[in-house]
Amino acid sequence: MRQSKLFTKTRKEAPKDEVAKNAQLLIRAGYVYKEMAGVYAFLPLGLRVMENIEQIIRDEVNAIGGQEVSLTALQSKALWQKTNRWDDSVVDNWFKSKFQNGTEVGLASTHEEPLTEIMSEYVSSYRDLPRSVYQFQTKFRNEARAKSGIMRGREFLMKDLYSFSRTQEEHDSFYQKAKQAYVNIFARVGLGHVTYPTFALGGSFSKYSEEFQTITDAGEDMIYVHEGKKVAVNKEVLEPSVLADLGLKREELVEKKAVEVGNIFNLGTKFSEPLNLAYIDEKGEKKTVIMGCYGIGLSRVMGTIVEALADDKGIVWPKSVAPFKAHLVLVDGRGGATDPANASRNEADRLYAALSAAGIEVLYDDRETRPGEKFADADLMGMPYRIVVSEKTLAAGTYELKERATGATSMITEKELIQLLS
RNA sequence: CGGGGCGUGGUGUAACGGCUAACAUGCUUCACUUGGGAUGAAGUGACUCCGGGUUCGAAUCCCGGCGCCCCGACCA
Numbered sequence: 001m002r003q004s005k006l007f008t009k010t011r012k013e014a015p016k017d018e019v020a021k022n023a024q025l026l027i028r029a030g031y032v033y034k035e036m037a038g039v040y041a042f043l044p045l046g047l048r049v050m051e052n053i054e055q056i057i058r059d060e061v062n063a064i065g066g067q068e069v070s071l072t073a074l075q076s077k078a079l080w081q082k083t084n085r086w087d088d089s090v091v092d093n094w095f096k097s098k099f100q101n102g103t104e105v106g107l108a109s110t111h112e113e114p115l116t117e118i119m120s121e122y123v124s125s126y127r128d129l130p131r132s133v134y135q136f137q138t139k140f141r142n143e144a145r146a147k148s149g150i151m152r153g154r155e156f157l158m159k160d161l162y163s164f165s166r167t168q169e170e171h172d173s174f175y176q177k178a179k180q181a182y183v184n185i186f187a188r189v190g191l192g193h194v195t196y197p198t199f200a201l202g203g204s205f206s207k208y209s210e211e212f213q214t215i216t217d218a219g220e221d222m223i224y225v226h227e228g229k230k231v232a233v234n235k236e237v238l239e240p241s242v243l244a245d246l247g248l249k250r251e252e253l254v255e256k257k258a259v260e261v262g263n264i265f266n267l268g269t270k271f272s273e274p275l276n277l278a279y280i281d282e283k284g285e286k287k288t289v290i291m292g293c294y295g296i297g298l299s300r301v302m303g304t305i306v307e308a309l310a311d312d313k314g315i316v317w318p319k320s321v322a323p324f325k326a327h328l329v330l331v332d333g334r335g336g337a338t339d340p341a342n343a344s345r346n347e348a349d350r351l352y353a354a355l356s357a358a359g360i361e362v363l364y365d366d367r368e369t370r371p372g373e374k375f376a377d378a379d380l381m382g383m384p385y386r387i388v389v390s391e392k393t394l395a396a397g398t399y400e401l402k403e404r405a406t407g408a409t410s411m412i413t414e415k416e417l418i419q420l421l422s
Numbered sequence: 423c424g425g426g427g428c429g430u431g432g433u434g435u436a437a438c439g440g441c442u443a444a445c446a447u448g449c450u451u452c453a454c455u456u457g458g459g460a461u462g463a464a465g466u467g468a469c470u471c472c473g474g475g476u477u478c479g480a481a482u483c484c485c486g487g488c489g490c491c492c493c494g495a496c497c498a
Contacts, residue, residue, distance in 0.1 A: 009448090011432095011433065011448090012433080012448085012459065013447075014433095014434085015434090016433085016490085016491090017428090017489095018490095019491060036489085037490065085498085093497080110498055112498075145423085267498095293498085331456070334455090334456075369456095369459090370460065371457045371458065371459095372456090374458085375457075375458045376459045390456090391456090391457095
């Protein structure tokens with residue numbers, strides 16, 4: 001994409017009303033737009049990042065048999081009353097509204113109820129199980145206090161996966177697969193080295209739940225990390241009995257600030273019981289379905305990547321999620337865009353066309369501005385590679401390649417470039 | 423929801439109760455310049471968050487609202 005055509009622009013200064021690094025950088029670089037506290041719009045570059053994260057998650061969840069759906073944001077009061085989760089004294093972050101005829105509705109903050117209801121329509125025999133179903137959905141939570149930029153919003157995109165099993169053993173087996181999928185996902189989005197499966201408070205059906213926590217100062221949680229075993233324990237369950245249970249020694253654990261990027265809950269029959277999700281087994285007996293739920297906040301993951309990897313110059317995207325793998329930067333020759341004999345511009349145009357023809361999408365900074373501004377913008381926007389075309393590189397017959405994460409530069413031919421970016 | 427801070431051109435800031443609300447940046451035009459946010463010139467752009475009040479006079483003081491940020495509580 002030609003940067004001169006991109007409707008967003010970068011800003012030199014951070015907005016006054018943001019303190020969080022993720023929001024400051026994402027707004028400065030034109031990835032997101034703040035609508036109100038805890039509510040952000042995703043602009044072209046930001047949407048591309050979000051879609052990349054989404055695709056990685058989709059890959060991994062499909063690989064363990066997840067079936068994708070899209071449930072509704074509007075929820076009926078009657079359904080949530082069946083599980084006693086409609087009342088504001090029980091769930092205090094509902095956004096509620098009414099139809100014109102007075103019927104009360106809510107905006108979903110999670111989807112256990114509606115999906116369990118749907119499954120009960122289709123599950124009746126042991127032959128119908130196990131199943132796992134997931135979606136990417138905008139969740140609405142009326143947080144008392146939105147904070148930390150896009151990391152804790154009132155409206156945010158979440159992947160929520162739910163599993164339906166016949167027995168505890170069957171559930172446990174899926175649980176392990178889901179956990180491994182999460183490990184893969186966080187590795188692929190570039191957070192593997194700072195993300196730990198973490199034991200936390202369980203729900204009503206298990207001793208612990210598991211969270212995936214990413215180490216960053218922007219985090220809200222305190223966790224205790226065991227580097228060797230690559231696991232951690234949330235402060236909320238850091239007790240001698242728990243440690244003994246997990247085979248961990250307190251002195252081997254290091255305290256770190258972290259943000260919860262994913263979680264896994266054993267739900268047991270908490271929802272299947274009241275909503276009547278059951279099956280008839282081989283012996284003709286009626287059994288209640290065992291459930292689990294597995295969430296990942298995509299916008300939070302995006303914010304966490306910025307927090308964890310950015311440097312003082314700006315964002316540093318992992319290749320897997322970057323809106324574009326490379327930022328092609330033209331250092332203009334004399335005459336700018338209007339000079340047909342501007343060799344640098346002609347060559348950059350040609351290279352851009354050649355890359356496009358090879359199926360490689362890059363962000364092409366063809367603007368008529370000075371090099372310093374372009375380099376600063378490229379650093380801020382954070383594409384993994386920066387390719388410079390200038391009179392200098394023209395004379396050398398190669399291009400300059402700079403890696404955003406390391407700052408390493410090298411000269412590279414067109415052929416090598418196509419290979420690198422394919 | 424408790425506590426604290428803050429609302430001024432698009433953005434970031436300044437302005438003793440007193441001149442036409444200043445500076446920087448952005449944007450437009452011209453000149454010059456082209457490897458790390460250049461330079462000069464000319465333009466553009468603000469009911470100082472909203473509503474009341476005090477005062478000869480309010481961006482500034484007072485009251486009420488709304489919004490934003492931070493700490494805490496909360497966080498399926």
